[in-house]
Amino acid sequence: MKGGLEMHDDAGMGGHVPVMLERVLELLDPALGRAAEPGSGPVVVDANLGLGGHSEALLAAYPALHLIGIDRDPFAIEFATRRLAPYAGRTTLVHATSDELADVLDRAGFAEVDGVLFDLGVSSPQLDEPERGFAYSYDAPLDMRMDTSQELTAERVVNTYPAGDLARILRDYGEERFAGRVAGLIVKERAKEPITSTKRLADIVRDAIPAATRRTGGNPAKRTFQALRIEVNAELTALEVALPAALDALTLGGRVVVLSYHSLEDRLTKQALTARTRDTSPPGLPVPLPAHQPRFRLLTRGAELPSEEELARNPRAASARLRAAERIRLDD
Incomplete structure (x- = not known):
């Protein structure tokens, strides 16, 4: 999960702690700190703006x-x-x-x-507001929309998707070992009465x-909720x-940093x-x-993890994985 620990104050969420902030700034600095022509400073895109901490x-x-900040959640923009x-x-x-x-940018x-x-x-x-329906720890409407103006909700998925599609989603997006069993029971239970709450689904x-x-690995609903x-x-x-669009938009020396929160x-x-x-020249x-030389170089060795100090300050960073790259050649 993104964003970080919330310490609610009079500003609402002014104590928001961005995940791996120091490392993000360190990785972006060579690209953003370069000397610019007068009146033409650097440009950065925050593709998942959230609460705006980064x-x-x-x-x-x-x-x-x-x-340039982009977010699908109207609350985040506000x-x-x-x-x-x-x-x-x-x-x-x-x-x-x-994906827009x-x-x-255009x-x-x-x-x-x-x-x-x-x-x-x-x-x-999104997690902390029960009415958004993202968390299995609250009893709330089964919603899960980041953009509350869109039509598709978790309730609609759970109550209308065929069993095979439900099982595929749970298996592919939730890595749920018992996807078939879960999908089968969902279909059986929704035939009695529509499933409309997070508690009933959990x-x-x-x-x-x-x-x-069930006795190990935390709440068994975690994978299903992630998948939905x-x-x-x-x-x-x-x-x-x-x-790929972000990589295409980077200037020479430009950098991308990605914080992800699950293996997919x-x-x-x-x-x-x-x-x-990687070099795509034919072997031998x-x-x-030159046309097959790499356009980018990796800045991280594998996926970097939060430090112990970060986790003590911001427990929600526990699942974060960071990768970064720099453009070293322009396209021919």
Whole structure:
């Protein structure tokens, strides 16, 4: 889960602690701290704006920086607009999904950018507000929409998808070993009465999981809720489009940083970055072909994890995985 620990105060969520903030700033600094032509400061995209914690730190660190913030959650845009008000002249905040990144840049008039940050997953306010229906720890309407204006909800998925599709989603997006059993019991129970609450769904999932398995590994509904959230918000589909678009938009020396929170996001990130950082020359050639040389280099060795100090300060960072890359060649 993204975002970080919330320490509620009079500002609502002013104590928000961005995940791995110091490392994010360190990785982006060589791209954002370069000397710029007068009047043409660096440009960075926060592709998952959330509460704006990373964005606020970036704007404070680089007085000439222009930030483009994207989020599909209207609440996030509203909150970040207030939070970043002191920097209003240097921000462009857009209600959109991350896979619209190329269009957002085009409309904003930026052909290239110096940095892109992806802070993936569900944000703290989405988890902490019961009525959003993301958490199995609250009894709430079965919603899970990051963008509350969209039609598809978790309730609709649970009550209308065929058993085979439900099982596929639970298996592929939740890595649920008992996907077939869970999907079968969901279909059986919804025939009696529509499943409309998070508590009832969590109870159904628990009943479908063998007792021996339920005794370990935390709440058995965790994987099902993750899978439904990813399906409702098309999260992996968005990342598959957004990350290549971000890499394409980076100028020479530009950098991308990705914070992911489960293995599916991290795997997609690894694949996208690896594809851009390897030599694709045909094997056996005495000299590598320039057109096949890598356009990017990895800045992290594998996926970096939060430090113990970070986890003590921000327990919600526990599942975070960070990867980063830098553009070293332009396309021919």
